[in-house]
Amino acid sequence: MNAATPMLAARGLRVRLGLREVIPCLDLALPAGRWTSVVGPNGAGKSTLLRALAGLLPARAVQGQVLLQGRPLAGWPARDRARALAWLGQMETGGDELSVFDVAMLGRMPHQRWLAAPSAADHAAVEQALRSTQAWEWRERPLGELSGGERQRVLLARALAVQAPLLLMDEPLANLDPPHQADWLQAMRALVVQGTTVVSVLHELSAALQADDLLIVADGRVRHQGPCADAATHRALEAVFDHRIQVRSLDGQWLAVPRLDVAAAPL
Numbered sequence: 001m002n003a004a005t006p007m008l009a010a011r012g013l014r015v016r017l018g019l020r021e022v023i024p025c026l027d028l029a030l031p032a033g034r035w036t037s038v039v040g041p042n043g044a045g046k047s048t049l050l051r052a053l054a055g056l057l058p059a060r061a062v063q064g065q066v067l068l069q070g071r072p073l074a075g076w077p078a079r080d081r082a083r084a085l086a087w088l089g090q091m092e093t094g095g096d097e098l099s100v101f102d103v104a105m106l107g108r109m110p111h112q113r114w115l116a117a118p119s120a121a122d123h124a125a126v127e128q129a130l131r132s133t134q135a136w137e138w139r140e141r142p143l144g145e146l147s148g149g150e151r152q153r154v155l156l157a158r159a160l161a162v163q164a165p166l167l168l169m170d171e172p173l174a175n176l177d178p179p180h181q182a183d184w185l186q187a188m189r190a191l192v193v194q195g196t197t198v199v200s201v202l203h204e205l206s207a208a209l210q211a212d213d214l215l216i217v218a219d220g221r222v223r224h225q226g227p228c229a230d231a232a233t234h235r236a237l238e239a240v241f242d243h244r245i246q247v248r249s250l251d252g253q254w255l256a257v258p259r260l261d262v263a264a265a266p267l
């Protein structure tokens with residue numbers, strides 16, 4: 001992959017779920033080595049877009065092309081793809097009877113040979129991932145015993161353990177308390193410094209603004225894509241949320257704060 005090739009791209013992407021055309025026709029390029037936050041109103045199609053980009057939707061639902069490192073996603077051998085792209089889904093269930101350590105070890109499957117025992121490198125990757133989300137202490141506990149936020153940190157560790165060059169996450173901050181949200185933001189920044197490409201769907205707009213770029217989605221279309229620090233991005237963000245938020249700077253960070261002076265729409 002040469003430096004100009006986007007890590008992930010969509011060409012003429014169209015997604016139909018049931019009778020709904022959730023994404024009518026979308027073109028997109030996500031640069032390598034940057035962190036993009038995907039934001040937009042409820043029902044905008046953010047999760048659907050992320051799942052389409054990850055190749056997780058049924059083929060019959062998707063038209064057009066997704067390119068991973070410049071190669072059509074559909075043409076990637078499954079194992080290579082699983083090493084190249086790590087996924088953290090929204091409110092994932094299952095695996096309750098597995099230990100925290102074994103859940104994180106699932107992230108190493110793309111690196112392991114069939115029925116082979118985990119290698120020293122697998123153990124090291126799992127330990128590093130669990131320590132980075134402060135979940136190492138619980139490594140022997142069953143996943144099903146953990147609280148929502150603790151569980152989310154284990155699932156994040158599973159995604160980190162893949163050590164993939166591309167990390168896609170849908171609502172990774174769900175259930176995390178403010179200190180662990182801050183830890184997550186720092187962890188993403190560190191990954192990007194190491195060269196990882198990060199794409200995260202986020203509802204917490206102030207967290208989303210800590211990324212490099214925002215991808216603003218509404219009605220299944222890209223409304224804006226640009227650096228989080230740009231005034232044009234702030235204007236687009238305020239507009240897509242009907243000017244019910246405003247972007248402000250505090251101590252060198254961009255924050256999205258609610259505007260209480262604008263009449264509320266009926267819930």
Ligand SMILES: Nc1ncnc2c1ncn2[C@@H]1O[C@H](COP(=O)(O)OP(=O)(O)OP(=O)(O)O)[C@@H](O)[C@H]1O
Pocket residue numbers: 017018019020022040041042043044045046047048049
């Ligand atoms: N399986 C499905 N069948 C039909 N419609 C669906 C299906 N899944 C999602 N949709 C619809 O697609 C649209 C986009 O959903 P999606 O979950 O991608 O939005 P989102 O932007 O992630 O929303 P939110 O911010 O509320 O999580 C919604 O209108 C939703 O009702």
